[in-house]
Amino acid sequence: MRKAWLAFAIASGFFLFEFVTRVEPSLDAQAIGSFFHLSNSGFGTLSSLFFWVYAPMQIIVGLLLDRFGARRFLLLGSFCCAAGTLMFAATNLVGVAGAGRMLTGFGASFAFVGALWLVNHWFAPERFALLSGGVNAVGMIGVAAGAVGLSDAVTDFGWRPVFLVTGAAGLLLVLLIYFFLHEPASPAAAAQTGPVEHVRDSLKTVLGDGRVWALSLVGLLYYMPVNVYGGLWGTTELVRNHHFTTVAAETDVSMIFWGMALGSVAGGWFSDRIGHRKYLVLGGAVLTTCAYGAALYLPASALGEGVLLLAAGFFGGFQMLTFAMAKEGQDNRVVGTVVAFVNMVGIAGALIFQPLVGYLADRLGGNFELALMTVPACTAAAALIVLFVPKYRHPHHMPGARRGSPAV
Numbered sequence: 001m002r003k004a005w006l007a008f009a010i011a012s013g014f015f016l017f018e019f020v021t022r023v024e025p026s027l028d029a030q031a032i033g034s035f036f037h038l039s040n041s042g043f044g045t046l047s048s049l050f051f052w053v054y055a056p057m058q059i060i061v062g063l064l065l066d067r068f069g070a071r072r073f074l075l076l077g078s079f080c081c082a083a084g085t086l087m088f089a090a091t092n093l094v095g096v097a098g099a100g101r102m103l104t105g106f107g108a109s110f111a112f113v114g115a116l117w118l119v120n121h122w123f124a125p126e127r128f129a130l131l132s133g134g135v136n137a138v139g140m141i142g143v144a145a146g147a148v149g150l151s152d153a154v155t156d157f158g159w160r161p162v163f164l165v166t167g168a169a170g171l172l173l174v175l176l177i178y179f180f181l182h183e184p185a186s187p188a189a190a191a192q193t194g195p196v197e198h199v200r201d202s203l204k205t206v207l208g209d210g211r212v213w214a215l216s217l218v219g220l221l222y223y224m225p226v227n228v229y230g231g232l233w234g235t236t237e238l239v240r241n242h243h244f245t246t247v248a249a250e251t252d253v254s255m256i257f258w259g260m261a262l263g264s265v266a267g268g269w270f271s272d273r274i275g276h277r278k279y280l281v282l283g284g285a286v287l288t289t290c291a292y293g294a295a296l297y298l299p300a301s302a303l304g305e306g307v308l309l310l311a312a313g314f315f316g317g318f319q320m321l322t323f324a325m326a327k328e329g330q331d332n333r334v335v336g337t338v339v340a341f342v343n344m345v346g347i348a349g350a351l352i353f354q355p356l357v358g359y360l361a362d363r364l365g366g367n368f369e370l371a372l373m374t375v376p377a378c379t380a381a382a383a384l385i386v387l388f389v390p391k392y393r394h395p396h397h398m399p400g401a402r403r404g405s406p407a408v
């Protein structure tokens with residue numbers, strides 16, 4: 001169990017680290033943009049290079065983990081994530097900074113899926129929801145608390161020293177992985193299929209399963225408010241429609257991430273305890289819809305709004321159960337591929353909905369209140385779709401099933 005908990009702690013730490021590197025450029029956008037002589041849109045493009053690599057890499061990461069195990073890829077990933085951050089900090093050339101950002105995205109792509117893969121193979125099936133919620137909570141706390149701490153450090157010391165220290169911390173993580181992360185027993189250890197055969201079989205199994213598609217769509221719709229409201233438009237909406245100060249609005253929006261951290265652990269714990277997922281996802285999505293609906297359309301003080309957004313985040317955290325539902329429907333040999341696919345579809349939602357809400361707001365004469373109706377609409381749609389997803393557990397994921405045993 002010591003090795004299992006070490007794997008959980010190290011993999012969660014990697015997810016936290018990659019989340020910090022992901023959001024770091026936003027902490028001093030003006031200074032970084034003018035340092036590289038970039039316009040706002042040029043800076044946005046430079047920063048977004050991370051995602052251009054991160055998103056498509058997800059499925060590749062899942063396939064690699066299922067075939068070859070996790071250790072070597074977490075080593076490679078953490079090293080690339082750290083090296084990319086150091087490259088970004090050390091150069092005066094925008095092309096090199098862009099390459100650094102892509103290298104960071106490449107390395108980061110191994111963190112979340114790697115962590116869930118390790119949780120699946122190191123721990124008993126009846127702990128997956130709690131521990132995958134724990135991984136998510138660490139990432140969310142990283143955004144909520146880390147960003148504040150780092151933004152103070154950026155103000156005091158400037159962005160370059162902060163990036164350099166972050167990159168150096170990443171190298172420390174590489175050492176931790178090298179010395180303390182052990183490979184769990186998994187079907188990958190016994191896999192004898194050639195790489196091409198493996199890719200073909202895994203993709204056929206995962207992409208041919210309608211349940212995985214449905215749950216990926218549920219994840220996308222359920223996770224959408226985190227990217228769209230929490231990650232982009234929430235502060236604008238609170239300032240314009242509720243007339244809060246920017247600081248009050250930002251504080252309220254950060255409640256979504258604190259709520260997510262609590263909700264993903266509480267939802268996972270409760271789900272594992274009662275051995276059930278589907279109606280928790282359904283109930284969570286309904287309550288998330290109510291909380292965002294109230295936050296958007298009821299008059300409330302800054303405190304009241306913060307409480308509503310905390311509740312929205314809390315019930316939003318139950319979306320992590322979509323990973324448990326999806327992977328439990330499949331053979332243990334393709335867990336990485338399933339998790340990676342669900343995650344890739346979920347984060348692709350940001351690429352669609354962030355600009356869509358901006359477009360709608362423009363078309364509606366700047367009416368964010370109306371444009372953001374998409375938020376409760378998406379979570380309500382998630383609730384409706386999950387209602388029709390059949391409950392199913394593959395024997396590999398039944399309580400008491402032996403972890404890491406090659407596929408039976």
Ligand SMILES: N[C@@H](Cc1c[nH]cn1)C(=O)NCC(=O)O
Nearest residue numbers: 112219220223319342343346347
């Ligand atoms: N919770 C996931 C995103 C997701 C996808 N489907 C449902 N939720 C998450 O935080 N992933 C981390 C990442 O950005 O890769």
